[in-house]
Amino acid sequence: MIELEGLVRRYGEREALSDVSLSVARGQTLVVFGPNGAGKTTLLRVLSTLLRAHAGSVSVLGKSLPDEAWAVRGRVGLLGHEPLLYRELTARENLRFHARLHDLSAERVEERLAAVALTDRAEEPLKTLSRGMVARVAVARATLHDPELLLLDEPWANLDPAARELIEPLIGASATRTRVISSHDPSGGLSEADLVLGLRAGRPALLRDAERVDPSEIAELYR
């Protein structure tokens, strides 16, 4: 599903990711830990096709990036720090716009709005909704096209327990999709992971099956 070999990504002179190699099988969840600036978001953006690797090889969904990026787009759902939604448009308008880009029906939009319990607020501009509500719309947007691979950048931030429960079927373990999640929460992250990657200054400091990782090793990444 995901194969990385010696992945390097730079911003100018600085290496945001250095020599990252790993393999994630279909249906597995990889959780990436690391302090701010460790390269978690960069890794998600490379996997999503938004950023190119500067060295090494990247294969996502069996396709080599960046050469076959066109075949990966539309099969990946990215939930980042930014909701990738227009503040002036309503939740329904935003989702309909994305549905048209992914050639999906208006019924799918209504289905997703109901799934995130926002049908009643669907006609209000996003700028008038709370941050938690916008996060729910972003989840609806990221999963609208039923992506095979979910790339989730701290997905539970801004969500109260009720909202977490609500969107769990869409992006949680029960979604039964391959997932790459960045997290700062050792216990919560570990409970979701099949595989753990710990990054420090862009370099892999920990890569192991989740069941063999002790939470103290994750805490060590932040020291």
Next chain:
Amino acid sequence: MRRTVAALLHKELLVELRTLESVPGMSLFAVTTFVVFHFALNQNSVSGDEAAGILWVTLLFAAMLGINRLFVADQDQGGFDAFLLAPVDRSAMLLAKALALLAYLVVLELVAVPAFALLLLGPSLGQALPDLLVVLLLADFGVAIIGTLVAALVVRTRARDLLGPLLALPLLVPVVIGGARATSPLLGLTHADSPPARWLLTLGLYDLVFGLIAYAVFDFLLED
């Protein structure tokens, strides 16, 4: 492709209708500039080359305001990324943005040309209007294509407000020259039958060449 362009254009116009960030500013700028010219030239009316020059320079700078704003919402609110993740032809964005900018320019001219006629123009515009519309439309295509190309090029830079005009203005000089030369006889005291064909042809060719260049390079501009 057509569905994608329609979706993008619909979104574009909806965001502009809600924010009113581009068209009102462009129109107000044009009208204010005509007022300034009216007093600065200390003339009640202008005609011919002078009139054409004032009209086109004003339209060009007003257009720059819209060009600078063209991709800002997409860049600031993540629409770029969302679009890049969709399985669609990326040229659709070029077409949709150029059509949106074209629409903004048409609305701008609906305000600016009557204001120009009222505040500065000596000869009546009545007879020249159909020919003037042809010239305006040809020039608008060029401004829309070049403006979209430049806006996409600079939107991810920090100094986009400075770089946009610096790159766009030299590229748009031929459009202004073509537009002004084609318009000048229409705004003369003795009204010409039609705008000079060679300037119309120049504008048309410029539109075509930049249309092809934009289509060829736009994908690369959106890449990382």
